[in-house]
Amino acid sequence: MDAIILQILNGLDKGSAYALIALGLTLIFGTLGVVNFAHGALFMLGSFCAVTLQRLLSLSFTVVDPTKKDFLGNPLKVDTPYVVDWFGDAAGNAIINWSVPLAILFAIPVMLFIGYAMERGLIKHFYKRPHADQILVTFGLAIVIQEIVKYFYGANPIPTPAPAAFKGSLDFGVMIGFAENTIIYPYWRLIYFVFSAVIVSAVFAFLRFTTFGMVVRAGMADRETVGLLGINIDKRFTIMFGMAAAVAGLAGVMYAPINSPNYHMGMDFLVLSFVVVVVGGMGSLPGAVLAGFLLGILESFASMNEVKSLIPGIDQIIIYLVAIIILLTRPRGLMGRKGVMEE
Amino acid sequence: MTKLTISRRGLIKTGAFVGAGLAMPTIFTSRANAFTNAPMGSTVTLGFNVPQTGPYADEGADELLAQKLAVEHLNGEGDGGCLNTFTSKALKGNGILGKKVEFVTGDTQTKSDAARASARSMIEKDGAIMINGGSSSGVAVAVQGLCQEAGVIFMAGLTHSNDTTGKDRKANGFRHFFNAYMSAAALAPILAKELGTDRNAYHLTADYTWGWTQQESMQAATEAMGWKTVNNVLTPLATTDFSSYIAPVINAGADVLVLNHYGGNMVNSLTNAVQFGLLDKMVNGKDFKIIVPLYSELMAAGAGDNIKGVLGSMNYNWQLQNEGSKAFVKSFGEKYGRPPSNSAQTCYAQVLLYADACERAGTFNPCGVAEALEGFEFDGLGNGKTMYRKEDHQCFKDVLVVRGAQNPTTAYDTLEIVEVTPVDHVTYPPNHPMFGGDDASLGTCNAGA
Incomplete structure (x- = not known):
């Protein structure tokens, strides 16, 4: 029983990342009809917003310490961050230590701008082109973004730790009557889950309860009619693209302490996120979230030894297996609109 | 119209001339280049x-x-x-x-x-x-x-x-x-000295040739000194989040986690293991420990503070x-x-x-x-x-046993040398079963050309 609870927790956590990326993907598909293969790169850029802010906050001046030697036997050059010099040891180090949560504020405008620029600069020229063209151009864009990041940050993962206050893990098992150390779960991963739930709720609330959201939903249902009413739906959809980029970026920022960011991390999530969108239903926002968590939990269960001993290699194929079954039995996905992908 | 007549003898003669002609450049070439890419200039x-x-x-x-x-x-x-x-x-x-x-x-x-x-x-x-x-x-x-x-x-x-x-x-x-055998042979005495001979090890292993041989070597070396192997889980090379593999470790009764991972796999699995707080736990009345059999400086940089106190081995430092x-x-x-x-x-x-x-x-x-x-x-x-x-x-x-430094002074001394294991302790016979046994052979040298 404890193993099952543990894997459900794991699955919720994995599903959080899938859901956030898939939410943005399906939002873009639902509004603009574009299959955006650069969405994983936006997730990666979000993580690198955290890396960048950490580096900015750690900007240092160098002082030579003649009492210590470097690896060549020369006097050691010691770097002191400006924030430590300005605010003192405790406050300065605390600011650097909290760089990941602070990066949320940094990432929102940056990612909104990147999303806006991406849509206006490139993707809008492909609205009327076939999906294959859209996939090619966005995939190419993803590779370009990856290579730019690699050029500036290198290929090696960059450690971007969570604040010290969130290190360690919660003994969840003790809280529900199990023995000590039976079900432990890292604090930061729990925060990630809560964070993603807040973001998903905020996006839904924005679309449900604001006039802007109402117009966007109307545009998703019938773009032409909304346009005939004199509403500039294209402008709103561009803003939605920026929002989708920001959601992917925020998912990336908060993911940075879970796995050290590297230039390739977007690609690792991209294919899985597409499967999530297909399983959930192309263009369906609740479907993306539901499928994200569902596939995250299934993937966790598939990596259990008990399951792997029954079906070797199941952990590598489970998501694709589910996708095949869904596409065969219900092509529009779990919550897709009738008619989508069913012609 | 000309009538073409081909006799058997004529065909053989012609064939011999043509064959000799075709072979000629090869004969010259092989004399000039007794081996592949023989340098001709300066x-x-x-x-x-x-x-x-x-x-x-x-x-x-x-x-x-x-x-x-x-x-x-x-x-x-x-x-x-x-x-x-x-x-x-x-x-x-x-x-x-x-x-x-x-x-x-x-x-x-x-x-x-x-x-x-x-x-x-x-x-x-x-x-x-x-x-x-x-x-x-x-x-x-x-x-x-x-x-x-x-x-x-x-x-x-x-x-x-x-x-x-x-x-x-x-x-x-x-x-x-x-190689993997040498890492295990060098690490085993240090592990026995620092962690004792009564330990339960849980292996996470990258699912490809290096991971398999590393795990096999570590299991053999640690079991020889009295450790038990609780489990060995093969992880796909493409894995980025190891949480579902790490979560069951403590529950399995293990007090040591051996990460037979390299590169990005190692950075992520170690980071995930530390996030789970494994290094802060007491299991079976002992401090929980993590071992990374093969270290590199770049991996250490990628894993950051997570490597502190974690033992491993290196070819050189x-x-x-x-x-x-x-x-x-x-x-x-x-x-x-x-x-x-x-x-x-x-x-x-x-x-x-x-x-x-x-x-x-x-x-x-x-x-x-x-x-x-x-x-x-x-x-x-x-x-x-x-x-x-x-x-x-x-x-x-000699093989180096290293440990993640507790207080590095620069970005370059994140690993400290614990012991230089003498070559005698890591030597094995050429026909060792882990190295192909008696069937393994170099074959013959090929000079090419």
């Missing part, structure tokens, strides 16, 4: 095959810098580096056998097919006489096979699988880097204080502004070792070079006394 070309793109690009870049430095030293430029400390004095700083050393580079992309393609291109198009470098055992085994067929010497870079000089050993292939190491660190550090990684040191040493073998053999013929390398004992390249064993072309030397 230069000789070496091929450096390293990952320049992909996840190990930074490691490849470091290897390439070291190899460029070696070429400089061979050509008599710079401060000479380890040419001043190398016990063999055959190299004079005037190239190899009087020919100026040039090099071409290839990108392995850490993919076997891409690595073979780039090695083939360097051999066939650029005239490379040997191939050096690379990261990944899968790549090393693939390129080693290609070099054997092509008739050039292959000096493997960072490859740690037992198979490279085990069941997949080749007469044209040589490995300076240590710049903090070694022998004369060869000091000369190499000074040379590399002054040129590039940072200390070399252990893969850089291996690639640098191998270029010098290849050049030295050519000088001692008096030829570039790969079979002559191989003969000169077999059983060759040397010192002064950074690892202390070292020997290329004739039977499997594996280098035997």
Whole structure:
């Protein structure tokens, strides 16, 4: 029983990342009809917003310490961050230590701008082109973004730790009557889950309860009619693209302490996120979230030894297996609109 | 209209002339080139095959810098580096056998097919006489096979699988880097001393040739000293989030986690394990411990503070204080502004070792070079006394047991040397079962052409 609870927790956590990326993907598909293969790169850029802010906050001046030697036997050059010099040891180090949560504020405008620029600069020229063209151009864009990041940050993962206050893990098992150390779960991963739930709720609330959201939903249902009413739906959809980029970026920022960011991390999530969108239903926002968590939990269960001993290699194929079954039995996905992908 | 008549005798005669004519250039060629890419002019070309793109690009870049430095030293430029400390004095700083050393580079992309393609291109198009470098055992085994067929010497870079000089050993292939068996043999006594002999180990293993041999070696070495192996879980190479593999570890009754992972896998699995707070736990009345059998400086940098206190092993570390190491660190550090990684040191040493073998053999013929390398004992390249064993072309030397430093003063001393395990403790017979047993054979040297 404890193993099952543990894997459900794991699955919720994995599903959080899938859901956030898939939410943005399906939002873009639902509004603009574009299959955006650069969405994983936006997730990666979000993580690198955290890396960048950490580096900015750690900007240092160098002082030579003649009492210590470097690896060549020369006097050691010691770097002191400006924030430590300005605010003192405790406050300065605390600011650097909290760089990941602070990066949320940094990432929102940056990612909104990147999303806006991406849509206006490139993707809008492909609205009327076939999906294959859209996939090619966005995939190419993803590779370009990856290579730019690699050029500036290198290929090696960059450690971007969570604040010290969130290190360690919660003994969840003790809280529900199990023995000590039976079900432990890292604090930061729990925060990630809560964070993603807040973001998903905020996006839904924005679309449900604001006039802007109402117009966007109307545009998703019938773009032409909304346009005939004199509403500039294209402008709103561009803003939605920026929002989708920001959601992917925020998912990336908060993911940075879970796995050290590297230039390739977007690609690792991209294919899985597409499967999530297909399983959930192309263009369906609740479907993306539901499928994200569902596939995250299934993937966790598939990596259990008990399951792997029954079906070797199941952990590598489970998501694709589910996708095949869904596409065969219900092509529009779990919550897709009738008619989508069913012609 | 002309009538064409062909007699049997006429056909045989014509066939003989045509055959002799076609064979003529080959006869001349084979006399001129007794072996593949025999240098004809005043230069000789070496091929450096390293990952320049992909996840190990930074490691490849470091290897390439070291190899460029070696070429400089061979050509008599710079401060000479380890040419001043190398016990063999055959190299004079005037190239190899009087020919100026040039090099071409290839990108392995850490993919076997891409690595073979780039090695083939360097051999066939650029005239490379040997191939050096690379990261990944899968790549090393693939390129080693290609070099054997092509008739050039292959000096493997960072490859740690037992198979490279085990069941997949080749007469044209040589490995300076240590292997999984050696890591386990070096770590076992330190683990017994620091962690005791009554431990329950849980292995997470990368699901490919290196991971399997590393796990097999660690399990054998730790069980021999009394540890129990609770479980071994194979993890797909593409895994990025290891939480679902790590979550059940403590529940399984394990008090040690052995991460048979390398590169990005290791950075992520160690980071995930530390996030789960495993190092803060007490299990079976003992402090929980994590072991990373194979460390590299770049992995340590990627994992950040998570490596603190975590034991592992290395082929070389710049903090070694022998004369060869000091000369190499000074040379590399002054040129590039940072200390070399252990893969850089291996690639640098191998270029010098290849050049030295050519000088001692008096030829570039790969079979002559191989003969000169077999059983060759040397010192002064950074690892202390070292020997290329004739039977499997594996280098035997001391192995470093290292630990993530608690309080590093710079970005470069994140790992501290715990012990230098003497070579005697990591030596095994050439027909050891983990290395292909009695069936493993080098085959015969191929000079190509």
